[in-house]
Amino acid sequence: MTITDDAIQQAEARMATKRDHAYAIDARYNRGTKRVIVRLHSGLELAIPTYLIEGLTAATPDALAEIEVSPSGLGLHWPQLDVDLYVPALLEGQFGSKQWMARQLGATGGRSRSQAKCNAAKANGLKGGRPRKMQA
Template identity: 85%
Template sequence: MAITDDVIQQAEARMAAARDHAHAVAARYDRRTRRVIVRLHSGLELAIPPHLVEGLDDATPDALAEIEVSPSGLGLHWPQLDTDLYVPALLEGQFGSKQWMARQLGAAGGRSRSQAKSHASRANGAKGGRPRKVQA
């Protein structure tokens, strides 16, 4: 594909539109609070626990401390972890891929306790409960 003046102008227009949205100007890892601190262009600072973000949950403090902010401010990158985070998605509460987020939600749902789950468990227990696992 040839790069023309028109293509460059379109790319610049997309970049200008993206700048109107929230973007990061700095990011760091605070070892004392164990949080990733992201400062947005508006002055707002977000403190994010790493265990909530895909790819950061088992990272060492040294790996978390090395954060790169993309030139557009729309991305954060941890080179040691080969992990990226899209800032607009972060602001919408998306801390990873759809598959990873679904897995987190499913795990939370499995741990939940409700009256319906309790009744279903009792009813299943009255029928003899779960079949025992057989040794292979």
């Protein structure tokens, strides 16, 4: 199948009119702050710490620095890591899959150090703590 210049121009025109989401025009990795900086078409820049993004937590700075923005501006791709992100999802605070996000939220809740949690732990301790497991 041969793609003509006319077909390319029509596709580009369709793409330009269908953008109802924010889209990226540039993305880079800042080694000093360890953040991915995404510049949107509106001029807004997002600075996201890499530890918040699934697939980027243990990546090397060189791998993080190689970011590709999709032609539509709706996707970011790290070729060395085989990681893809959807830009509108980033704006909604979704930095990974549902399972990964649930694990992150669960880990944060388990580390909570509220006064209510301390009081509950003390009350449970006064009751003798956790019951011992009985062997069958």
